[in-house]
Every structure is written in C-alpha cells, then in structure tokens.
Amino acid sequence: MSFARFIIKRSLQGIFVVWGVVTVVFLLRFSTPGDPITFIAPLDASPELRQRIAEELGLNQPLYVQYFDYLTGLLTGDMGYSYISGTEAATRIFARVPATVELAVAATVVAIVISIPLGVISATRRHEPADYAATTFSLAGISTPNFWLGIMLVLVFAVQLNFLPTSRRPVGIVQAVEVLVLSGNYAGIVLWLQHITLPAITLGTYFTALVTRLTRSGMLDELGKSYVDAARAKGLPETLVRYKHALRNTLIPVITVLGLQLGTLIGGAVITEAVFAWPGLGTLVINSINTRDWPLIQGCLIVIGSSFVFVNIAVDALYAYVNPQVVYD
Amino acid sequence: MDEILRVRDLKTRFFTEEGQVNAVESVSFDVRDGEIFGIVGESGSGKSVTALSVIDLIESPGRVTGGEVWYRNADLADEFREKRSEAVDGDFVDLRRLPKGVRRSLRGPSFSMVFQDPMSSLNPSITVGEQIAEAVEVQRRARANPRSTRSRTQGYGLGKYLVDSIVPGREYTSTESKERAIELLEQVGIPDPEARAEEYPHQFSGGMLQRAMIAQALAGEPDILVADEPTTALDVTIQAQILNLLRDLQREQDMSIIMITHDLGVIARMCDRVGVMYAGQIVERGTLGDIFENPVHPYTEGLLGSIPDLEDPSPRLSPIEGNVPSLLDSEMGGRCYFADRCPNAMEACLNSIPEYDTDSGEVVGDGANAEAVHTARCVLATREFDAAEALGDDYFGDRAEASDPETPDDAAEQEVVSDA
Amino acid sequence: MVSPRTWRNLRRELRGSALAKIGIVLVLAIILVAVFAPFLAPYDPYQQDLGNSQVPPLGFSTTENETRSEMVNGSIEVVEEEVTVNATLAHPLGTDALGRDMLSRTIYGARTSLLVGVFGTMLAVLIGVTVGLTAGYYGGRVDDGLMRMSDIMLAFPSLVLAIALIGLFGGVTIRIPDPFVVLGLAPEMPPNIVLPGTVVLVVALVNWVWFARVARGEALSLRNEEYVKAARALGASDGSIVARHILPNSITPILVLATIQVAAIILLESSLSYLGFSGANLSWGLDIAQGRDYLASAWWIASIPGVAIVFAVIGVNLVGDWLRDALDPGIEGEGGV
C-alpha cells in the first residue's frame, strides 16, 4: 500500500474515532445527573424562570433532535453557545488553543532538547556519575506529580527568590513576535519567556524524564547491536556512530511511545494550566465542568480528542518516514 | 612471508556485576601477509572478543587490560618513532601504545571486519548504499588529510551532522563515495547494484546482505580483514559462495584475513594457519596440516572428532562432554581450563600450563621460540599420557557441585555472562 | 501460576539491582504505614487545634508577622504583631492551617493513595482483561468493535476524562470501618477508612484500555498455539480455554503493566484530589491543594505530602522496573498517566 493511501486510510479511521468521541461526549452529557438548568439559573430562581431558560437553550427538544442539530452544527464549525455567557463556544475554545499549544510545544521542546542528549550520554557513560545522575533524575521525573512540581517551582523561584512570575500569560508568542517585528521591541518576548518558563518546565519534566529513560534503554540496546560494531569497524567517527546510526534506531520506538503519551501531555497541560492560571483549554475545561457549561465541555473534549487522533496519525506518518521497515497495513 | 600482525599476551577482561570475566587470557599469534589465519573454538571461547580486541572495538564493561598488538606499517612507525619510541619496533608499531584516535583512524584502511549476522550488522534504517558510501567516505577523508591530523578530523561533530541532515544537498557522504559504493557492490557480485544501493537491509536476502557487508569492509582497502563467523547465519548453499568470494577477494587485493569460526570445515577450506581457542586462550596453533593431521591438545582432538566425516558417516559424532567454563576470574583456578572436560587430565594439568613448542617441547615465551610453528598449551606436548596420574572422573564434578550449590540453574546464567 | 523459573529470574534480577531493593523497601514501607496507620500516627489526622496552627516542622522555627483585623470607630484596621512560632517535638512535621498534625495526615494519606492505586488497578485489570481476552480470542468483528472502542477511549486524555466523569457524577465515598479501631486497639483514631469510590471507578474506566491492549495481544498470539487448538478440538468450551490456557499465560505482562499502572493511578488520584474532584477527605493531593494557599507563610503544608507521593511512586516504579526486567514481557512504554 502506498504512503498516501496509508494516510488516507488512517485519516478515515481517525474521523470515525472523532465521531465516536463526539457521540460519547454527547451521551455523557445526557447520562449526567443534574439538570444543566440548575447550574445556569440563579440559586433562588423560580420554576418559571428555569423553564424559560431551558426553552431558550433548546434543552426541551428530544435527545435525537439535539444530537443531529449538534452534529450538523459541528460540520460547519458551530459548537453552539455557552450557557453561561451566551458567546459562541467555538470562538471561546479556539481562542484558548494557542495558549495550550504554546505550552505543550514549549514543554516538548524542553523535553526533547534535554532528554535525548541526556539519554545518549547516560547510555554511553554507563555506570559513570553522569549516568547515575541522569537515571536518578529520570526516575524522580516520572514519579513526581507535576502540579506539585509546579507549586514547588513557584515556591522557590517566585515566592522565595522572587525571580520569575507565579502565573498568568500576559502575552502570547505570536503577539510578542509581532511587536518585535513591527517595532523592534523585545520586551514582549522577554515577558513571554518569563511567564512560560515555569509552566514549560513543570509540564516538560515528566516527558524529559520519560524520553531520557526510553532513549537510555534504547541506546543501550542499540549500542549492543552488531551494526554499531560494524559502523565502528569501518572507521566511522563515534558521533556519527551514536547519533546517525544508534540514535536513529532508538528514536523509532520513542516516537511511537510519545504519540501514545500525547494524552498524558494534554492531561498534564490541564493541571499545569490550573497551577499557573494559564488561559488554555485546560482551565477552560475545568471551569466549564464546574459550571456545567455543556457546549464548552463538549467542544473542549472534541477538540482535545480530535487533536489526539490526528497527532497520532502524524506520528504514524513520521514513524513510517523514519522507519523503512514499516509495512502499511 | 612476513608478519603483518603480531599479537602478544593479549588480555581482555569484562567487569560485570557478577565479577570479572577473563574473556581473553594471554593470547599470542601472528598473521602473515596475504594469509588466512583461522581462529576456531566453541562459542564462548573468546574468539570474537579476541578479534574485537585486536581492532580495538571492546566496549564497556569490557577492557583490553594487557598485551601488545604489533602492526607492520612503515608510515606509522616513522611517525611515532620519535614521539613514542617504546611503541615502535622497526616497521612495527604497538597499537596498544598509540593514542586512541590513531587506533580509530586505522579502522577501515588497515583493519576491517565482517560480522556474523549480516541482518543485524547493517543498520536497518539506512540504505545499504549509504552505509557502504560512509565507509568509502571515511577513507576518502582520511586520505585527504596527513596522518598527523587525521585523528582530529575523525571527530565528525554532532553539530556538523545536524547541519548536514537539515541543509539540503549536504550529506556526510559525497556523490563520489556513493558511486564507489555501487562499484563495490558490483565487485562483490550483487546484480543491479545501482538499484540495490537504494534499498534497505530488510529488502536483501541473507547472502546478498553478507556480500554487501563484505563490500563495506573492503571499502577502505584494508590490510587485514577480520571475518567473524561470516557464514554461520547463512544457508549452507550460500556459505560456499561467500567463502569463495572472500578467498577471491583476498587474492585479488592481497590482504590478510583473520577467519573466526566454530566450523572446522570452514577452517579446512580457507585457512593457511590455525589457532584453536578454549576458555580465552589459544590452546594450540599451527599450520592447517599441523592441526588437522597432528593435533596435540585433547580439545583440538575433540573438536576434530565432532565434525561429521563425509566419507564415513557411520561413527557417531563424539562431541566434547561438558560446557565451556564461565571464565569468571574468581572461578578460574591456576590450572589447565580444559582439565575438567579432558579425557586425559592428569595431576600435572592442575598447574598453570604455558605454551609449548610441540616439536621441541620447550616453553614458548616472549621472544623465546617465538617463531615456533606448532604450539600447544598442554602437557601432552612434552610427555605422554600417564593413566597412573589421571584424575578421577568425578574429580571436578564434585568440586563444581560443592562450590556452586545453585547448579544447574546458574550454569545457564554463566553462559549468558560469558557471551558478553 | 508463577513458575520456579520466574522466581529465579526475580531473585537474580533483585540480587543484581540496588534500585530494585530500594523499590521493594519503599513499597513495603508504604504498605506497612498504610496498614498500621492507626498505630503509627501520633494523632487523629482530623483532630484540629486552631490555637496551634501552622506550626513548622522540626528545625524550621519561624518568626513572622501575624495580622488580624480590628474594628476601630466603625472602620476596620489591620493590626500586626510579631509572633515566633517554635517547632515542637509534639508535631515533628508541623501542623497545617487548622492545627492538624502533618505527620499523622501524611501517614493516613498513604491509605487513600494505596487503596485507590490497588483497587483502581484491580478494577481496570478486570475490565481490561475481560475486554482484551474477548477481543483477542474471538477476533474478527468483535475484535474490531472492541478495539475501535478502545481507540475512542484513548482519544480522551485520562486526566481530562477522569475530571469530566467525576465532575459530572460527583464524588461518592465509601466508608470502611477501620478494623483496628473496631477491635478497640486504637480507640482515638478515626473509625472509618474513607475510600473515594467514584475515583476508584473512574481511574479504572480511564485505564482499562492499556490492559485490554496487552491482554488482546496475548490472546491473539496464544489462540493459534497448538495446545489451544488441541483443547478446542477436544471440545473444551471457549470459557474454559480462556481460563485454563490463555489467561494463565497472559499473567506476566499484565502483572508488570499493573504495577506500572498503580504508580500512574496514584499520580492520577493525587491530581484529582489536588483539583478538588476526588471527594476524599484525607489525601496527599488534597493537602497539597490546601497548602498551596499558604505557600508564603507555611511552605511545609504543600511540600511534605508531595514528598510522600514522590517516594511512593518511585517505589512502585522501581518495583515495576524490576518485574519488567526480570520477566521481560516485552511491553513498551509506561502506560500513561
């Protein structure tokens, strides 16, 4: 099967899974105890007021009507209106996406930049202090709850040392870069860096640790294989032996695991955002759940679920790209 | 014929969690110009480690702890005659005393290696052509630089690699190298080499892959090719082709081959001279005729007894009873390591045994009788077996049991260790 | 079920690995602390002493400005006084904002983490293995359906899904009488162990997929084994084939995965408690959340339970590594939080 057909097939499967996600979320909503009206109406609202609100939101329609309305709306990018604020859910949700993407990408970059060299060093200096340090770090890293890590970082760097801000995202990277390009003013970039540092470390630590572990054990495996000896025997410099030959094969399974761990990344982002008041999807989803703002909950879960599915397809494609042995099936 | 390589008293140790493993214990041998020198032994006897030690490919937790590897190379000898006089002797240099960078720079143009399993000896995620081209490129770059700077330019940095991977049109290997790689593939008998060069190892058959492997090893036009069980992983029908190829190439290029195998058939077919290894030691060496016609060491005899005779298949194969010892330092006594399996073990075998010249019965040591052709580490080189001094059948059995209460489970573990 | 060979591998791996030993010691310590909490805790973990709040841990006596408000002529003024708070042996890890003993709370917190970790994993194993074996054994359409379902489950990050489920269904707690208290051995201690039931259910619901995948893989590879075919030819029922031939052979990878999942679930539980979704009254995550408000004045309230979580999870992870190395079931990755 050709690569293109493979991607098309995976995408179709992905769409099916997204449809499943939409349906599950929809069913979740209607199997949930507690009428959404009680969360929308004021504490002492009268039954008439509740009834009127229900009519206004279309909540008195039969379930299947609401479901098909929702599905057709979704195809046009319409996720309905927030119960609480009356604004478009899709607008609200997509306004939050950049913050989360920014955080996730920053964390991933931190993780990759640190973990892969660390894993390689750890594997090539086995039983040396560098290896023990890396192993200890990665063990602690995968065992530390990231919200606690975030709090401790705030305690040390913000509360005690007063060195970095505790929270918030006063400016996005896009705006900061825009200002830099248009006015040459880099205060925005500095500000952005100051605010994203602690959240990115908080979210990135687990992945740094995980990828370090995977890289280390993968490298140990690969370095023990005879193609590495063969590469050395033909006189290839050690850097090429490690980074071109061994690392390449190490990263193939690492990529797969990372794809599967994307959910963890998003879950981690949710709690990291909560710790740092980062205005991303995570804080939106938690707030929406607390207020039973169903259009927002649904929208967020669908956006998160779809991105998971499609990022995994991208990971599969990348996997196929780096691994010539893959058979498209 | 002159020697191209003289290995003296080579010792390689592995420092594992179970303890120190003496994988190579005081090994000495010579390789001459244009000959095929065979090293034969059971798996776990240390043959591969010997080969890897010679070309300095021992990785942690292993380390070459002693011995000398004299390599004949006039240029190299001139270069280091002043700087490191102790490492130079005539045209010979002791590789063990040269800087690591120089030793590394010898891989390819001086030494090269063909591995046992071609499937795992080529990188599965890089095309075959690219891998061979790399080997060519290493030599091209080496030749472009004077030797004195070679060890430095060998340090092809990570930064450079990243730049090369990202910037289009920049690669480690040049077009010339790739073309040369295709020539090499053709030379080793791969049909349609241009197309095959673009393929990945998993698209090759085992025999083709071993040819490619040989092409890669030949890229640097080495003086010495180490072939570590080059046919073991292949079908019987393919084995002969590969062996023929190796021999033809050896003649064409006038290189020396160190042939490592457990298969006496391969030895008989290919080699000029042979060393028999057991438990990290060369227990007997000599010409093909010496070993096959006139073996002294009971282990050699045992090995010979274990090849089926095509002309007379009726006698039962008599494999040597028992297992290769663990090679754990703590468990190695000062005795003949084969004694516990030896049908002719005598009390004399309980002492440490030196190498004897089988003709004179004298000890071959550093310098002394070094030119001896046929040697054996066995008291039988000096005297006849004496049944009166023989050790009882259960002599070692009891001991083994007493020293290791966890047998037989742990035997399996030790095997794993000794394979390291 | 566990062959002598397995035992040997476990023993050998343990002999060679200091980390595995540390892991076992940590896990045993936490289990003992959790089980014998009523005897180890110096106080009832719920017992408050408002006059003795925010006592620092030993070695961290503090002097700080304490403020309170006073009504002066109808308007409120803030009055400040300098107070020295001395650490005391009575509360070696200090006290929290309500004057509850941090040591006792940390000890009792182990119970919640461990109960959720163990019961949650057991439930996830139950669901996952049932689904996975069914899918793998029958294959075909059943397999497709169940595996698509697991794809859909995987598309929800487990924390997000868990928050959604708990936030929507509410936190139900189950009270189990503490046997030591019932027997009168520790009369001063809280009489009930509070198990956050919804959390157990939810962590199982979001984690069963991993077990399903592993069990399916095992069933797929085992169902074509000769002895399974033979059993089928002899007329054994599907149920008995799965129970007698396939399940026992799947135990090893599932055991290893389960160990890793206990760690993941302990982390998940603490995250949920931190966000206030768990319904538990006594949990490390909850104490961290409460301590967060006091970071500037009483750092230990948020710090100490976090250290406990880290040690617990490190312990379980090390044991997981040990089992994986020893049994080598060929599972890749960490399962996911």
Place this chain on the structure above:
Amino acid sequence: MTDDRQSRVSRRRYLQLAGGAAATAALAGCSNDSGELNTETPAEGANDSAGGGGGGNDTDSSDDQNNQESGEFAVTITQGQMDSGLDPHDHRETTTDIIVMQMYEGALDRDREGQVIEGLAENYEQAEPNRVRLTIREGVTFHNGDELTPQDVAFSINRIVNPDVGNLASPQSDQLAGITEAQVVDGERAVDVISDGVNPMAIGLLASYGDVMQQSWVESNDNSYINSNANGTGPFQLSNYVQDERVEYTKYEEYWREPAAVDALTITSASESSTRVNQLVSGETDIIVNVPPQEVSRINSNESTRVEAVPSTRIIYNGMRYDVEPFSNLQFRRAMNYAVDINTIVSEVLSDFADATGQPTLEGFTGYNPNIDPYPYDVEQAEQLVEESGFAGATIELHTPVGRYLKDLEIAQAVVGYINELSNVEASVNQRDFGALAGELTTGNIEDMPHWYLIGWGNETFDASQTLIPLLTTDGALSSWSNDQFDQLVSQAGQTANADERESLFQEANQLAHDQAPWIFLNRQYSVYGASSRIEWQARRDESIKAYEIMQP
C-alpha cells in the same frame, strides 16, 4: 534594584504600552475589537519600553514619573474570575457585576455604606404602596452619544422582569421580585415602576438592580453582540474586551457627573489568591479582591500596598434540613450551635476578618435584632442536648463547596472538627463541586438537598427580607426549614408599609430563627481587598468596586 524588580518594571511598561495603544485607537474613534494588542505602537511607548526591557536599568520611580508626564492615570483591578458576558441583565454573579457596573448604571444607586442615593433618576418617591415614581435626569448620554430617555429606563426594567421584552429571560427577574412592569409617565420625564401589591422593598431593589440600557441598541443587536460589547451611561466606556482574560475601559468624558479620575481602567482575573497578591505586591495591579487572611501580612508589610477590609453583606451558615433525622430535632440543632466555637474560628481561621453571627440577618440591615448574641461555645451543654435529643451516636456529613467563599473548606473542616470533639456525634466533611451542590439546593424540592451543608448568601439590599424569604421561609428557593410562625412573621412584614412595624416583625423573626436554630450560625464574611498606594480608594460593603470612586492621592 533586584532582578525581579526590573522584570516587573518592564512588564508593567509593556502592559501600559499595550493599553496605551488600545486607548489611542479607541480615542481616534476606530474600533479595536479584533486584536488583543495593537501592533501600531506609539513612538513614545516604543522608546519607553525598549529602554525598560533591554537595559533593565529603569526604576519604579522613573516609571511613575513617565506616568505623570504622560498624564494618564491607569488602574488595574484583579478579581477572582472574569465576567460571564457583558449583558448587564444576563448574569447574577458579583464578578460580572463589577465588570459591568463601570459602564452601566441604574436609576438608583447606593453609597459606600449601603444607603440609597439617586442615580440616573434625579428624584424618586414611593408614590403609592405599589408604585414608585422615578424622575429621569436630563443631559445623560449613552457612550454612543445618544441621549438617555425615560423609555430606555422603562425598557430596561421591563427587560428584567418580563421575558418577552428584550429577548431575554433575565436571571435578575427574581431580584426585582414583586415588580411587574415600568411605564413611562405621559408628558413627564418620569417612569412609574409598578408592583403587584404593597412593595416596601421596591426602592431598595431598584437601587441594587436594574442597569439601564438603550432600547434601540438592544433591539438592533443580537445577544452575542450585547454580551461582548457595551453601551451604557456609566463613567467608563469599553475599549477592549478579551473574553476570559481582561476588559479594558477608558474614561467617558461626557459622563453626567464629573468625569472619573481614572483615565484607563483594566479589569482582569486570577483565581489563585496567592497569585493576586503577588501581582499586587509586584505592582502589576492596583486592587485585588478576596485577600485570604494568611496573605494579609505580605500586603501590609509591603510599603506600596495596603489592605482594605470591610464587613460584607455575605453570611456563611450551615443549613440543616428540618425534615430528616437527626436535624429534625430542635435540641440536636441547638447542640450543634453550642458545639462550634465560632469565635475561635473567626479569630484563628479567619484572623478576625469576619464577625460571628447568631441570627440570619446581618448587623446594619433593616430587621437586624441587636439583642441576639451568637451561641456560646459550650461542649457540655451540647453533649447534654444531644443526649436529650435521643440522637447520641449520630453520624453526620457536612457538604461544602471548595474555594467559593473565603476559607469555606477550612471553616467546614473546623466545624466538623468541633462537632467531632463531642463524645456522642461523629461528623465528616464532603467536599463538593459548587455547581453540583448548588444544583441539589435549588431544585425546589427539599428531598434533593443534602442533610447538612455549608453555603454563603450575599444580600446587597441591606434588608432582612432578601435573606429570610429565600433562605428560611417554607417556600424559599433555598430553604431547608419550615416553621409556620416564622412564615407568618415574614409575610406580615412583607405586607406592612410601616417601616418601624416591619423592622420589629423582622427582629422577632430573627429571634425565632436564633432559638429554633435551623442553621449553625457561622460568620459574616469580610470583603478583604489589597490596594496599591498609587490609588486612593475605600472598600464598599456591598462587594462592588466602583472605579469611579478611585482617586489619585
């Protein structure tokens, strides 16, 4: 200057830069609703922050000087949450109210102490027991420049009370309880507000609710637009609205009173109290809400910040359902009140930023009974009452929201801690999601309510009725109690036009509530704010923050 100072200086500059840009755009008359940051940076601002960000050698004082030079007085307020949309009639929470009240006003208003004052109505009178007449001020303009008319006032009130007006089922309709409609008085610049029957509360209600919108503007825009734009008569007009993040305002120069002292106003949010405090202390913001007691000393010990506290209109209590055991028993309910040492909770948990209560109505409200003291702390009495009640050995569970009220969880844990000290009752805390708990409390069916719960109630009308009716009468929306005598007292008070008589009826009802103990009476919450010394401002009792009241020292 330490590093962190510098970073904050540059941060502040940056925000000013952004705000300034937006303000410039707004003043120039072009709407700037798309971008959050105007990229057309004014030259002055660019120089300014290039110096601050790059060199980092600027100081706070020079920053302030720049401020003075440019003459702009910019103020930032940080609350716990942002708004739920800008429609002034489509919300009920204080957080949204504060965001909206800078731009919209009602016909009547309240001063800092809660007294009713004139707003858009220059005069008001209780013309009849069921009719209030409002005389509408002249010369008031909406932010779009149109003149305020009595029709707008009447429309706005009707939009709240009548779901058929203005395309909205307003959640505030219950807030204007009793008011049925508003009519423009023919030929006069006045509006009559009609109630169904005697309504002594009407003026008070109108002083707290009933923001005035422009009828034509509402009718020509859809709900989504109204929720993200604004057109009021208030002292500030909207300049930039970033949902969930911040709202920016500029001073409305044509305001009918003196224009505000504040030139540019930003309202933003941070849900964590420690975060808000950090922002205040570092000079990123000027007013922060809900300062928890443990953070007070950080603010006070900082030179440039201070704490502003005022008793709020919010009471925190534990409701006990009268229809389930053991709370159906009077002795048991009273025992619970004796068991809890509310004074220690107030002093230790709340650092005295609260008052102990003994009745549902707060001090200073109409109907408050000055003769009632909080229940004393008396364990023996409590244990004895429990014994007498016959419910010794009861196990009870307190449902509490977390993070909704000042120290709500800690208060709940402390209450449970005290009750656990009784030898014959065992209590525990059940932490609840506020939404879920509120859902159970408001279904209108007492069966759905938890047996014992902690909740808070804010009453901005300064009148007992808006507490007693919804929380304690049999038909009250959140009531878990039923007592005929109490219902009667309250309904009598509702029928009475005589203020003194009404007050004494409420006082009697409060005494009854104290004796019958339908609640564990806990505390009156204080509103505790942090304020920068850059501004002169005093906290209000009704939890609102009016930026109009902020002055430059």
